Amino acid sequence: MTQSFTLKVDHLIKQFCERGTPPCLAVEDATFSINKGEIVCIMGPSGCGKSTLLRMITGLELADAGVVTASNSTHAFSPSTAIVFQEHALFPWLTVYENVKYGLNLAVRKKSVADPHSKVMEYLSLCKVDAFADSHPYQLSGGMRQRAAIARALVVEPDILVMDEPFSSLDPRTRLELEDEILKIQNKTGTTILMVTHSPEDAVYIADRIIMLTGRPAKVKEIVPVPFARPRDIADPAFITLRLYVNRLISG
């Protein structure tokens, strides 16, 4: 995918209907767009419908109204996405290598892959888990598991890498380490990244733009551009100011 594209999320609406309760509006009119190669964080108060929004973008959940499209200069297409979840999303009965291979096996149907083995190894080493290729997930630390999960998502070479709070179960040091790694990988692959996070620090550290949602039902409250050059310094006064601003936006 060398052409540039824009992902458009257009007036997305989702309500949940459960037996015996009035329908509950989860996402109300979400509209924004993301450019190719951009890193965008979605933030908002907990339970505001961030995950629902992500699930609609990846097609795991159908929207009640509105559309998600990607378009380049000539035509619209449905972007391929791959997801990294919070934790415990690796298949525990497969080794790290087999986990990454799993995604590739499914992708092979759409576009043929010349040498699946070296492709798997390539992404394992890109995410620096090649040393653990033959380990099972339960033998790995939380950080290593997430690296493997990222490798599994990237190996299918998605247009958009979607991450749902991928670092929330990791300690702060591992988080920063992984975030640097993601930035490095993104530099090489040019993958568009869409990530939900709770942490203003993570968002200001990694994102080009932050999409701030309101409380339930979710609407776009504000889109915050992050103007700093990378690598960013979390102790820089301007960084801290923006972080505090983002923090205030979430809580009120």
Added chain:
Amino acid sequence: MVRKDTISPWWGIAIPVIVIIVWEICAILINNSYILPTLQQIFPVLAHPFEDQMGCGSLAENAIISLKRVLTGFFLAVAIAVPMGLLMGRYQPVYVLFNPFFQLLRPVPPLAWMPLAIAWLQIGAGSMIFIIFLGAFFPLLLATIDGVRGVRNTWCEVAESLGATKFETFSTVVLPGALPVIWNGCRISFGIAWMCVVAAEMLPGTSAGLGFLIMYAYNLGQIQIIVAGMVIIGIIGIGVDFVFRAVDKRYLSWRALER
């Protein structure tokens, strides 16, 4: 590292050894082989498993007949309970439709079906296999449903987001994810099936099998053969369970190790 509050697995032999010693002492004191035969009476029977007993065939022959019945009933149960459980665990409408029916049948002891089984399938292998099937079916069905429900939704969503069809998600995620629990259900089911066969063979109309041999020996007052038959039943039960656990340890241990 050896922890202080653990002991060697070899200690597991201690209690059986004590029971055997107490048994032998009691047998000598009671001195009535119709109540409690001594080891010297039981052991020769066990030492010659291929020797004909009372004109009913050897211990080994009868054990094999019982095992064949158990395996037939057990595999029938696997063939129906596992697919049924997969569907019931995964699709709510199937569960709602079938669950009350199975819950109603589940508390009925398999042997209570014997009169009907005989009426439908006549005396013999057919009705016994039916009883064994019933004994093995319900625990396996419940285990399979539980196993499917224990499959994390995120695993399925990962597969779907990578483009897996419904069937691929089922075969590559739900099935392997549920397998350890299903396997444990098979293990429990086989144990129950093994108990059912011996009980079913004790009923009138049978002419072979370990249960029959035990009943026949009872009628002829051959208590040492009864005890030898019980020992064989126990040994086969342990052996099969060992195989189940070995496979679990070798291939399905991820479930116990996953935090």
